[in-house]
Amino acid sequence: MAEPxxxxxxxxxxxxxxxxxxxGERATAYSAAVGGDESPDYGDTLAPIIIVAAALTxxxxxxxxxxxxxxxxxxxxxxxxxxxxxxGEKVExxxxxxxxxxxxxxxxxxxxxxYTDGNGAEIGTSSTTIIVTGxxx
Amino acid sequence: MIxxxxxxxxxxxxxxxxxxxxxxxxxxxASGDHNPIHLDExxxxxxxFGTRIVHGMLSLALVTExxxxxxxxxxxxxxxxxVRFNAPVIPGxxxxxxxxxxxxxxxxxxxxxxxxxxCKKPDGTDAVSGRATIPLE
Numbered sequence: 377m378a379e380p381x382x383x384x385x386x387x388x389x390x391x392x393x394x395x396x397x398x399x400g401e402r403a404t405a406y407s408a409a410v411g412g413d414e415s416p417d418y419g420d421t422l423a424p425i426i427i428v429a430a431a432l433t434x435x436x437x438x439x440x441x442x443x444x445x446x447x448x449x450x451x452x453x454x455x456x457x458x459x460x461x462x463x464g465e466k467v468e469x470x471x472x473x474x475x476x477x478x479x480x481x482x483x484x485x486x487x488x489x490x491y492t493d494g495n496g497a498e499i500g501t502s503s504t505t506i507i508v509t510g511x512x513x
Numbered sequence: 514m515i516x517x518x519x520x521x522x523x524x525x526x527x528x529x530x531x532x533x534x535x536x537x538x539x540x541x542x543a544s545g546d547h548n549p550i551h552l553d554e555x556x557x558x559x560x561x562f563g564t565r566i567v568h569g570m571l572s573l574a575l576v577t578e579x580x581x582x583x584x585x586x587x588x589x590x591x592x593x594x595x596v597r598f599n600a601p602v603i604p605g606x607x608x609x610x611x612x613x614x615x616x617x618x619x620x621x622x623x624x625x626x627x628x629x630x631x632c633k634k635p636d637g638t639d640a641v642s643g644r645a646t647i648p649l650e
Contacts, residue, residue: 398543402543405542406543406544409537409540409543410530410571410575411530411578416581416582421589423578423581423589424577425573425574425577426574428570429543429546429570430544430545432544433544433546434545447560450598451597451598452597452598453570453573453595453596453598454594454595454596455593455594456592456594457589457590457591458591459590461589509561
């Protein structure tokens with residue numbers, strides 16, 4: 377089996393762009409997950425965290441963290457958001473590996489992500505730190 | 514428009530929420546993260562956790578729901594959050610989102626409120642903890 381990308385990627389490695397446009401069905405599923413009727417009414421806008429989560433899913437896949445034998449822990453998350461985003465509005469995410477090191481046998485990786493709208497304007501950023509154990513690297 | 518007065522030491526309007534497996538399933542549909550550690554009990558039993566765990570981003574989403582309810586006009590337009598994931602939430606647990614204002618600062622961009630925020634497990638330990646900054650209107 378090929379080595380997961382997290383074992384070989386160097387700082388600065390770029391990910392994406394990913395289309396993280398959230399359509400109505402996914403927005404509805406998100407609302408049901410977090411609280412349904414108990415949640416704030418966002419109207420036709422989205423909670424930014426679901427856009428970040430959609431990008432994170434793509435990143436985890438590209439980093440090879442679904443590979444067998446890897447034990448992955450989502451250790452930290454930062455999100456900064458600039459404006460409301462509408463359901464179905466085009467959003468792209470571009471990631472960059474900001475840190476990738478091994479300490480005490482655990483692999484620490486941090487990926488920063490920039491989110492842009494259909495005009496290419498940045499509307500948010502995020503940073504995800506992941507710890508991988510059980511990896512022979 | 515009525516704006517609330519805010520003071521250092523004010524508690525945010527937290528809430529309790531039962532995170533049943535059906536919410537985890539909905540979150541998987543919303544985020545696209547179908548990692549079996551969240552969905553497949555037989556697989557999850559072989560992992561370091563020994564059972565299914567809730568997506569960390571779902572626990573974080575509850576914290577941001579609280580912020581969206583507390584700061585409906587500004588959380589999605591200038592809000593920032595930075596958290597650590599300290600412990601996994603197990604499906605079936607009732608968690609508590611909480612927050613407290615720790616400072617209010619005058620900046621070139623207006624007044625910014627800083628809050629300690631988090632999400633506690635039933636035993637009182639933090640599943641998620643960190644800090645959020647939100648512009649005030």
